[in-house]
Amino acid sequence: MAEHRVGADHAFSEAQRDGLYRAIHERRDVRAQFLPDPVPTEVLARLLDAAHHAPSVGFMQPWDFLVIDSLAVRERVHRLFLRENAKAAEHYAGDRGETYRRLKLEGILESPLNLCITCDRTRGGEHVLGRNSIVETDLFSTCLAVQNLWLAARAEGIGVGWVSILDQEELAEVLGLPEQVYPLAYLCLGYVSEFLEQPELARSGWRQRLPLAELVHGNGWGEPLADEALQEALAGERS
The missing domain is CATH 3.40.109.10 (NADH Oxidase)
Structure with missing residues (x-):
């Protein structure tokens, strides 16, 4: 049985999501x-x-x-x-x-x-x-x-x-x-x-455009994110 992703019932289709992010x-x-x-x-x-x-x-x-x-x-x-x-x-x-x-x-x-x-x-x-x-x-x-x-x-x-x-x-x-x-x-x-x-x-x-990774703080101003994977993901986002 395929794994059911939490919230999947309410998510847009991949094509619809791509359209939204493209507009943004x-x-x-x-x-x-x-x-x-x-x-x-x-x-x-x-x-x-x-x-x-x-x-x-x-x-x-x-x-x-x-x-x-x-x-x-x-x-x-x-x-x-x-x-x-x-x-x-x-x-x-x-x-x-x-x-x-x-x-x-x-x-x-x-x-x-x-x-x-x-x-x-x-x-x-x-x-x-x-x-x-x-x-x-x-x-x-x-x-x-x-x-x-x-x-x-x-x-x-x-x-x-x-x-x-x-x-x-x-x-x-x-x-x-x-x-x-x-x-x-x-x-x-x-x-x-x-x-x-x-x-x-x-x-x-x-x-x-400013680098997104430099603009996201964790729990307080200037504090690093506890989620290092998120920090890496943000660093890889488009400029």
């Missing part, structure tokens, strides 16, 4: 590879549904989704980016500054669709189960919705780019957000010419 490892922050082809309605609906099925503390579901296909709105957001990007460039001098100015850091106008995922900081009322000690859990929960959408998009062949170089108060004004709603993630979506083998910042030499 091949997900990229896309900036320069967008194609003009529109995202089909049924695909966008699946992505939004995946985002909406993210976990949230107290099941508060603090997210809303602003689908932005208006060129006029995107042009206003792009102007915000240009101003903030010029400010950010002032932090880097010499070769680092030149490298920064060569980086493509958004695809607001090139992508066929922009999406802003917001966090309603009052969703769920004054007392949300599990939020008493850490009030930022609404923001953390919304980040999980972003990740759900990002992985689903990669599985659909859709590129996603997160534009973080924006003044959030000005962005909220452009989008007409209520006072309690925070624009957590401004995303560019669309089909792409390619998904890069490496993250763009790694490829450009800006920063490299």
